[in-house]
Amino acid sequence: MPVTIYDVAREAGVSMATVSRVVNGNPNVKPTTRKKVLAAIEQLGYRPNAVARGLASKRTTTVGVIIPDISSPFFAELARGIDDVASMYKYNIILCDSDGKIDRELHITNTLLEKQVDGIIFMGSEITEEHMQVFTTSPVPIVLAGTKDPTGQLPSVDISHLEAGYDATQFLLNEGHTRIAMVTGPLAEPLVGMQRFEGYKKALSDAGINMKDSYVYNGDYRYESGLSAANQFLSLIEKPSAIFCASDEMAVGVIHGIQDQGFKVPEDYEVVGFDNIRLAEMVRPRLTTVMQPMYDIGAVAMRLLTKYMNGEKVENHIVILPHRMEERQSTKKTGGQ
Amino acid sequence: MPVTIYDVAREAGVSMATVSRVVNGNPNVKPTTRKKVLAAIEQLGYRPNAVARGLASKRTTTVGVIIPDISSPFFAELARGIDDVASMYKYNIILCDSDGKIDRELHITNTLLEKQVDGIIFMGSEITEEHMQVFTTSPVPIVLAGTKDPTGQLPSVDISHLEAGYDATQFLLNEGHTRIAMVTGPLAEPLVGMQRFEGYKKALSDAGINMKDSYVYNGDYRYESGLSAANQFLSLIEKPSAIFCASDEMAVGVIHGIQDQGFKVPEDYEVVGFDNIRLAEMVRPRLTTVMQPMYDIGAVAMRLLTKYMNGEKVENHIVILPHRMEERQSTKKTGGQ
DNA sequence: CTGAAAGCGCTAACAA
DNA sequence: TTGTTAGCGCTTTCAG
Numbered sequence: 001m002p003v004t005i006y007d008v009a010r011e012a013g014v015s016m017a018t019v020s021r022v023v024n025g026n027p028n029v030k031p032t033t034r035k036k037v038l039a040a041i042e043q044l045g046y047r048p049n050a051v052a053r054g055l056a057s058k059r060t061t062t063v064g065v066i067i068p069d070i071s072s073p074f075f076a077e078l079a080r081g082i083d084d085v086a087s088m089y090k091y092n093i094i095l096c097d098s099d100g101k102i103d104r105e106l107h108i109t110n111t112l113l114e115k116q117v118d119g120i121i122f123m124g125s126e127i128t129e130e131h132m133q134v135f136t137t138s139p140v141p142i143v144l145a146g147t148k149d150p151t152g153q154l155p156s157v158d159i160s161h162l163e164a165g166y167d168a169t170q171f172l173l174n175e176g177h178t179r180i181a182m183v184t185g186p187l188a189e190p191l192v193g194m195q196r197f198e199g200y201k202k203a204l205s206d207a208g209i210n211m212k213d214s215y216v217y218n219g220d221y222r223y224e225s226g227l228s229a230a231n232q233f234l235s236l237i238e239k240p241s242a243i244f245c246a247s248d249e250m251a252v253g254v255i256h257g258i259q260d261q262g263f264k265v266p267e268d269y270e271v272v273g274f275d276n277i278r279l280a281e282m283v284r285p286r287l288t289t290v291m292q293p294m295y296d297i298g299a300v301a302m303r304l305l306t307k308y309m310n311g312e313k314v315e316n317h318i319v320i321l322p323h324r325m326e327e328r329q330s331t332k333k334t335g336g337q
Numbered sequence: 338m339p340v341t342i343y344d345v346a347r348e349a350g351v352s353m354a355t356v357s358r359v360v361n362g363n364p365n366v367k368p369t370t371r372k373k374v375l376a377a378i379e380q381l382g383y384r385p386n387a388v389a390r391g392l393a394s395k396r397t398t399t400v401g402v403i404i405p406d407i408s409s410p411f412f413a414e415l416a417r418g419i420d421d422v423a424s425m426y427k428y429n430i431i432l433c434d435s436d437g438k439i440d441r442e443l444h445i446t447n448t449l450l451e452k453q454v455d456g457i458i459f460m461g462s463e464i465t466e467e468h469m470q471v472f473t474t475s476p477v478p479i480v481l482a483g484t485k486d487p488t489g490q491l492p493s494v495d496i497s498h499l500e501a502g503y504d505a506t507q508f509l510l511n512e513g514h515t516r517i518a519m520v521t522g523p524l525a526e527p528l529v530g531m532q533r534f535e536g537y538k539k540a541l542s543d544a545g546i547n548m549k550d551s552y553v554y555n556g557d558y559r560y561e562s563g564l565s566a567a568n569q570f571l572s573l574i575e576k577p578s579a580i581f582c583a584s585d586e587m588a589v590g591v592i593h594g595i596q597d598q599g600f601k602v603p604e605d606y607e608v609v610g611f612d613n614i615r616l617a618e619m620v621r622p623r624l625t626t627v628m629q630p631m632y633d634i635g636a637v638a639m640r641l642l643t644k645y646m647n648g649e650k651v652e653n654h655i656v657i658l659p660h661r662m663e664e665r666q667s668t669k670k671t672g673g674q
Numbered sequence: 675c676t677g678a679a680a681g682c683g684c685t686a687a688c689a690a
Numbered sequence: 691t692t693g694t695t696a697g698c699g700c701t702t703t704c705a706g
Contacts, residue, residue, distance in 0.1 A: 014693085020686090033692080047450060049451065051397060056684040060388060070413055071416070094429050095432040253619075
């Protein structure tokens with residue numbers, strides 16, 4: 001039988017209220033009694049029951065985190081940012097993998113709400129009507145990380161995927177390329193995969209270049225689809241001269257696919273990735289990529305959530321963090337810049 | 338004001354006890370009343386309060402997970418295994434990054450216990466006296482994943498790092514090498530880094546080869562230390578001909594270090610890694626490595642924990658999962674095998 | 675098969 | 691500065 005606040009109170013010769021006060025750092029306690037209580041706590045090895053506290057106070061100092069896949073380097077880095085800021089603010093994280101399945105996401109949200117989390121951070125590629133329905137009726141604040149809500153109602157922290165896609169393509173255009181291919185993410189994701197692709201199309205059209213369907217390979221962010229994409233592109237009569245990939249993993253796949261056929265990067269083909277995960281520095285040639293501040297997205301999302309949980313007024317509920325081109329060896333050195 | 342079990346009871350015209358029964362799937366409820374209650378729940382949009390339930394039942398269906406760094410591919414994969422099995426058994430995970438700092442590990446353990454988790458899974462490289470002191474007095478079961486307790490008291494799931502180190506070295510020995518270098522992990526980790534190194538030493542000594550200090554580079558599992566290790570080894574008068582690395586990241590670093598100096602892997606130097614993270618397949622040459630079942634370690638650890646939480650008797654509290662050599666292109670094809 | 679009632683351990687007024 | 695006293699929302703005997 002564990003020791004309760006009541007045991008401590010008796011041992012210290014005070015009331016539970018007083019014990020509660022010292023445990024919670026309430027200043028209204030005479031130093032002498034505080035000392036007595038502390039001694040009793042020490043002596044008995046008292047450990048406050050957070051569940052009871054949660055029930056009485058209606059705050060659990062726990063937030064729920066819904067993530068598609070914690071074993072993905074991208075999301076793992078985001079999660080790290082979330083956890084670091086959370087622990088800074090004394091919150092704990094209930095982490096749930098959703099596998100990106102909508103029904104699981106919804107179900108998890110509900111479980112988290114049952115557990116009385118003080119807030120939720122949601123990562124996922126798509127925000128459907130159903131999501132909106134659940135999220136907007138949530139009794140606690142929910143912020144999106146690495147995605148955004150199409151209607152702009154929900155708080156979110158993300159980059160501009162469209163601009164990022166545009167910039168990457170532009171970068172290649174500036175190198176003098178006209179035959180630029182793209183390995184996209186799943187286009188079923190309207191807010192991420194599709195946006196990056198839109199950026200690519202826009203850059204091309206702004207440059208007066210017609211997009212060729214044969215220069216677009218629909219990937220799934222994974223290494224293997226980069227490999228296949230390279231094979232497809234290299235089998236074309238008129239091959240592209242540069243390839244923009246919607247993820248670093250695919251970019252590395254593309255590079256290897258190219259190298260396996262005896263060509264060189266960047267001499268024969270230039271390749272640009274997306275994300276800037278650690279892998280980008282662990283390949284040869286090292287990968288030129290769109291740097292996305294993953295850790296910061298998580299950290300800022302969590303910080304934002306703390307504000308909502310504290311009832312603070314938030315000026316800007318949609319945060320767009322900056323991205324930038326990280327130039328390495330998979331592209332040729334541009335003259336200027 | 339959220340709807341409570343009491344509201345449902347009134348709406349359905351029954352007692353709270355009955356509502357509780359149907360919510361918990363207790364069979365002792367007449368189908369008719371069950372239907373009535375379900376209707377009321379639906380109608381009111383009732384969502385059970387897990388905190389209240391936890392206080393009353395003394396079970397939270399939540400387990401704590403202490404992890405050095407969720408952004409490490411190795412631990413992320415373990416975490417995935419844990420989470421999958423946890424959700425299979427309807428548990429949620431409170432995930433806490435410890436940064437491998439002992440005081441944080443201890444502090445987190447305490448917080449988790451305050452939150453009344455039903456069990457804990459601990460990942461970390463070292464188990465000190467202090468850990469033992471805290472873990473053995475825990476009111477809930479604790480299982481170690483990816484490490485083990487030196488005294489053999491605590492339940493754990495791991496591989497044999499010593500044997501794995503031995504096998505990797507042996508593998509290189511079988512290829513005819515006599516000058517085998519090793520890039521170790523931190524030797525301050527007695528149960529992981531040191532064990533792999535011990536395996537290396539043992540294999541060498543069993544083969545009648547004297548270990549040379551200049552062939553040992555003390556790394557930290559990261560890519561950069563592989564790079565430095567390669568530089569050190571290649572600057573030796575008598576260079577090693579094969580290098581065994583205690584992590585895949587370091588192995589990739591070593592390979593790049595070698596390639597950067599104009600040499601080839603495996604032609605000039607053979608390299609073996611450790612872990613078999615996804616990266617191992619995403620480099621050229623693809624990495625021969627010691628495959629460690631990371632996902633399974635997590636999954637089995639969680640499964641083991643469920644048994645303890647259910648009060649089931651466990652025959653074998655120390656589980657050693659198999660490892661194996663995964664032969665790829667960073668080593669030459671051996672004739673036999 | 676159902677209801678009444680006693681807590682679970684703590685917080686938060688409210689008094690004193 | 692401290693104590694008293696209600697609950698928080700639910701589970702769980704124990705009766706019936």
